[in-house]
Amino acid sequence: MAEIFRQSPVAFEVPALKTETRDRWPVVLRYADEGSGPHLADLSHLPRWDIQDKNLARFAPCDLEIPETPGSCTLKNGVLVNRMNRSQAAVWHLAPTAPALPEQSAYTDVTESAACLALIGPHLFSITEKLTPLDFLAPGQPPPFLLQGPFSRVPCQIVALAVEDGAAGGVVLTCSRGYAADMAAAILNAGEEFGLRPAGEKAFRQWLEKLPAGGAGT
Numbered sequence: 117m118a119e120i121f122r123q124s125p126v127a128f129e130v131p132a133l134k135t136e137t138r139d140r141w142p143v144v145l146r147y148a149d150e151g152s153g154p155h156l157a158d159l160s161h162l163p164r165w166d167i168q169d170k171n172l173a174r175f176a177p178c179d180l181e182i183p184e185t186p187g188s189c190t191l192k193n194g195v196l197v198n199r200m201n202r203s204q205a206a207v208w209h210l211a212p213t214a215p216a217l218p219e220q221s222a223y224t225d226v227t228e229s230a231a232c233l234a235l236i237g238p239h240l241f242s243i244t245e246k247l248t249p250l251d252f253l254a255p256g257q258p259p260p261f262l263l264q265g266p267f268s269r270v271p272c273q274i275v276a277l278a279v280e281d282g283a284a285g286g287v288v289l290t291c292s293r294g295y296a297a298d299m300a301a302a303i304l305n306a307g308e309e310f311g312l313r314p315a316g317e318k319a320f321r322q323w324l325e326k327l328p329a330g331g332a333g334t
Contacts, residue, residue, distance in 0.1 A: 153237030231296035
């Protein structure tokens, strides 16, 4: 029987130089002519979970506490936990490996229902201000933090991992899978004047490893 592969909803029109298959996902590690940044990376293959329960305090995904305040996030060992509202949280696995989905009914694997993109590097917020009214540089919000709202007119969850003006700036966003192609095209178009290029998972991984524990702020 032929093996069934999973497919990202994002496709960049540049050659992939290095790829690997992981959990039946074809993963691009590096694209041709990535440049020095800023970069747009497709992370749609990385596992993401939704947790819904009236008492979220009783859950500790990957041994991490779910933040109490909506919009607050915890990032540790490549696991990002986002408090969305009173009864819902999201768990994004930003590391190459992830544990199995817990068996509790409150957990749902939403990996294949949404696209996930990382926008990292210099000029980041000059790019995002073209695409959303959401303010990533609002005072009093140390990263990582979650914003929910329109990005390129599409409802998104967006986590600011670092809000420095230089090369450390970075956000990760998810949107419904059906918007993925248009979302990627809109971001690349907005970033064209700043040299924005598609990048593979390796570029994102190297950027993430340079972050201080918990994210980076101005």
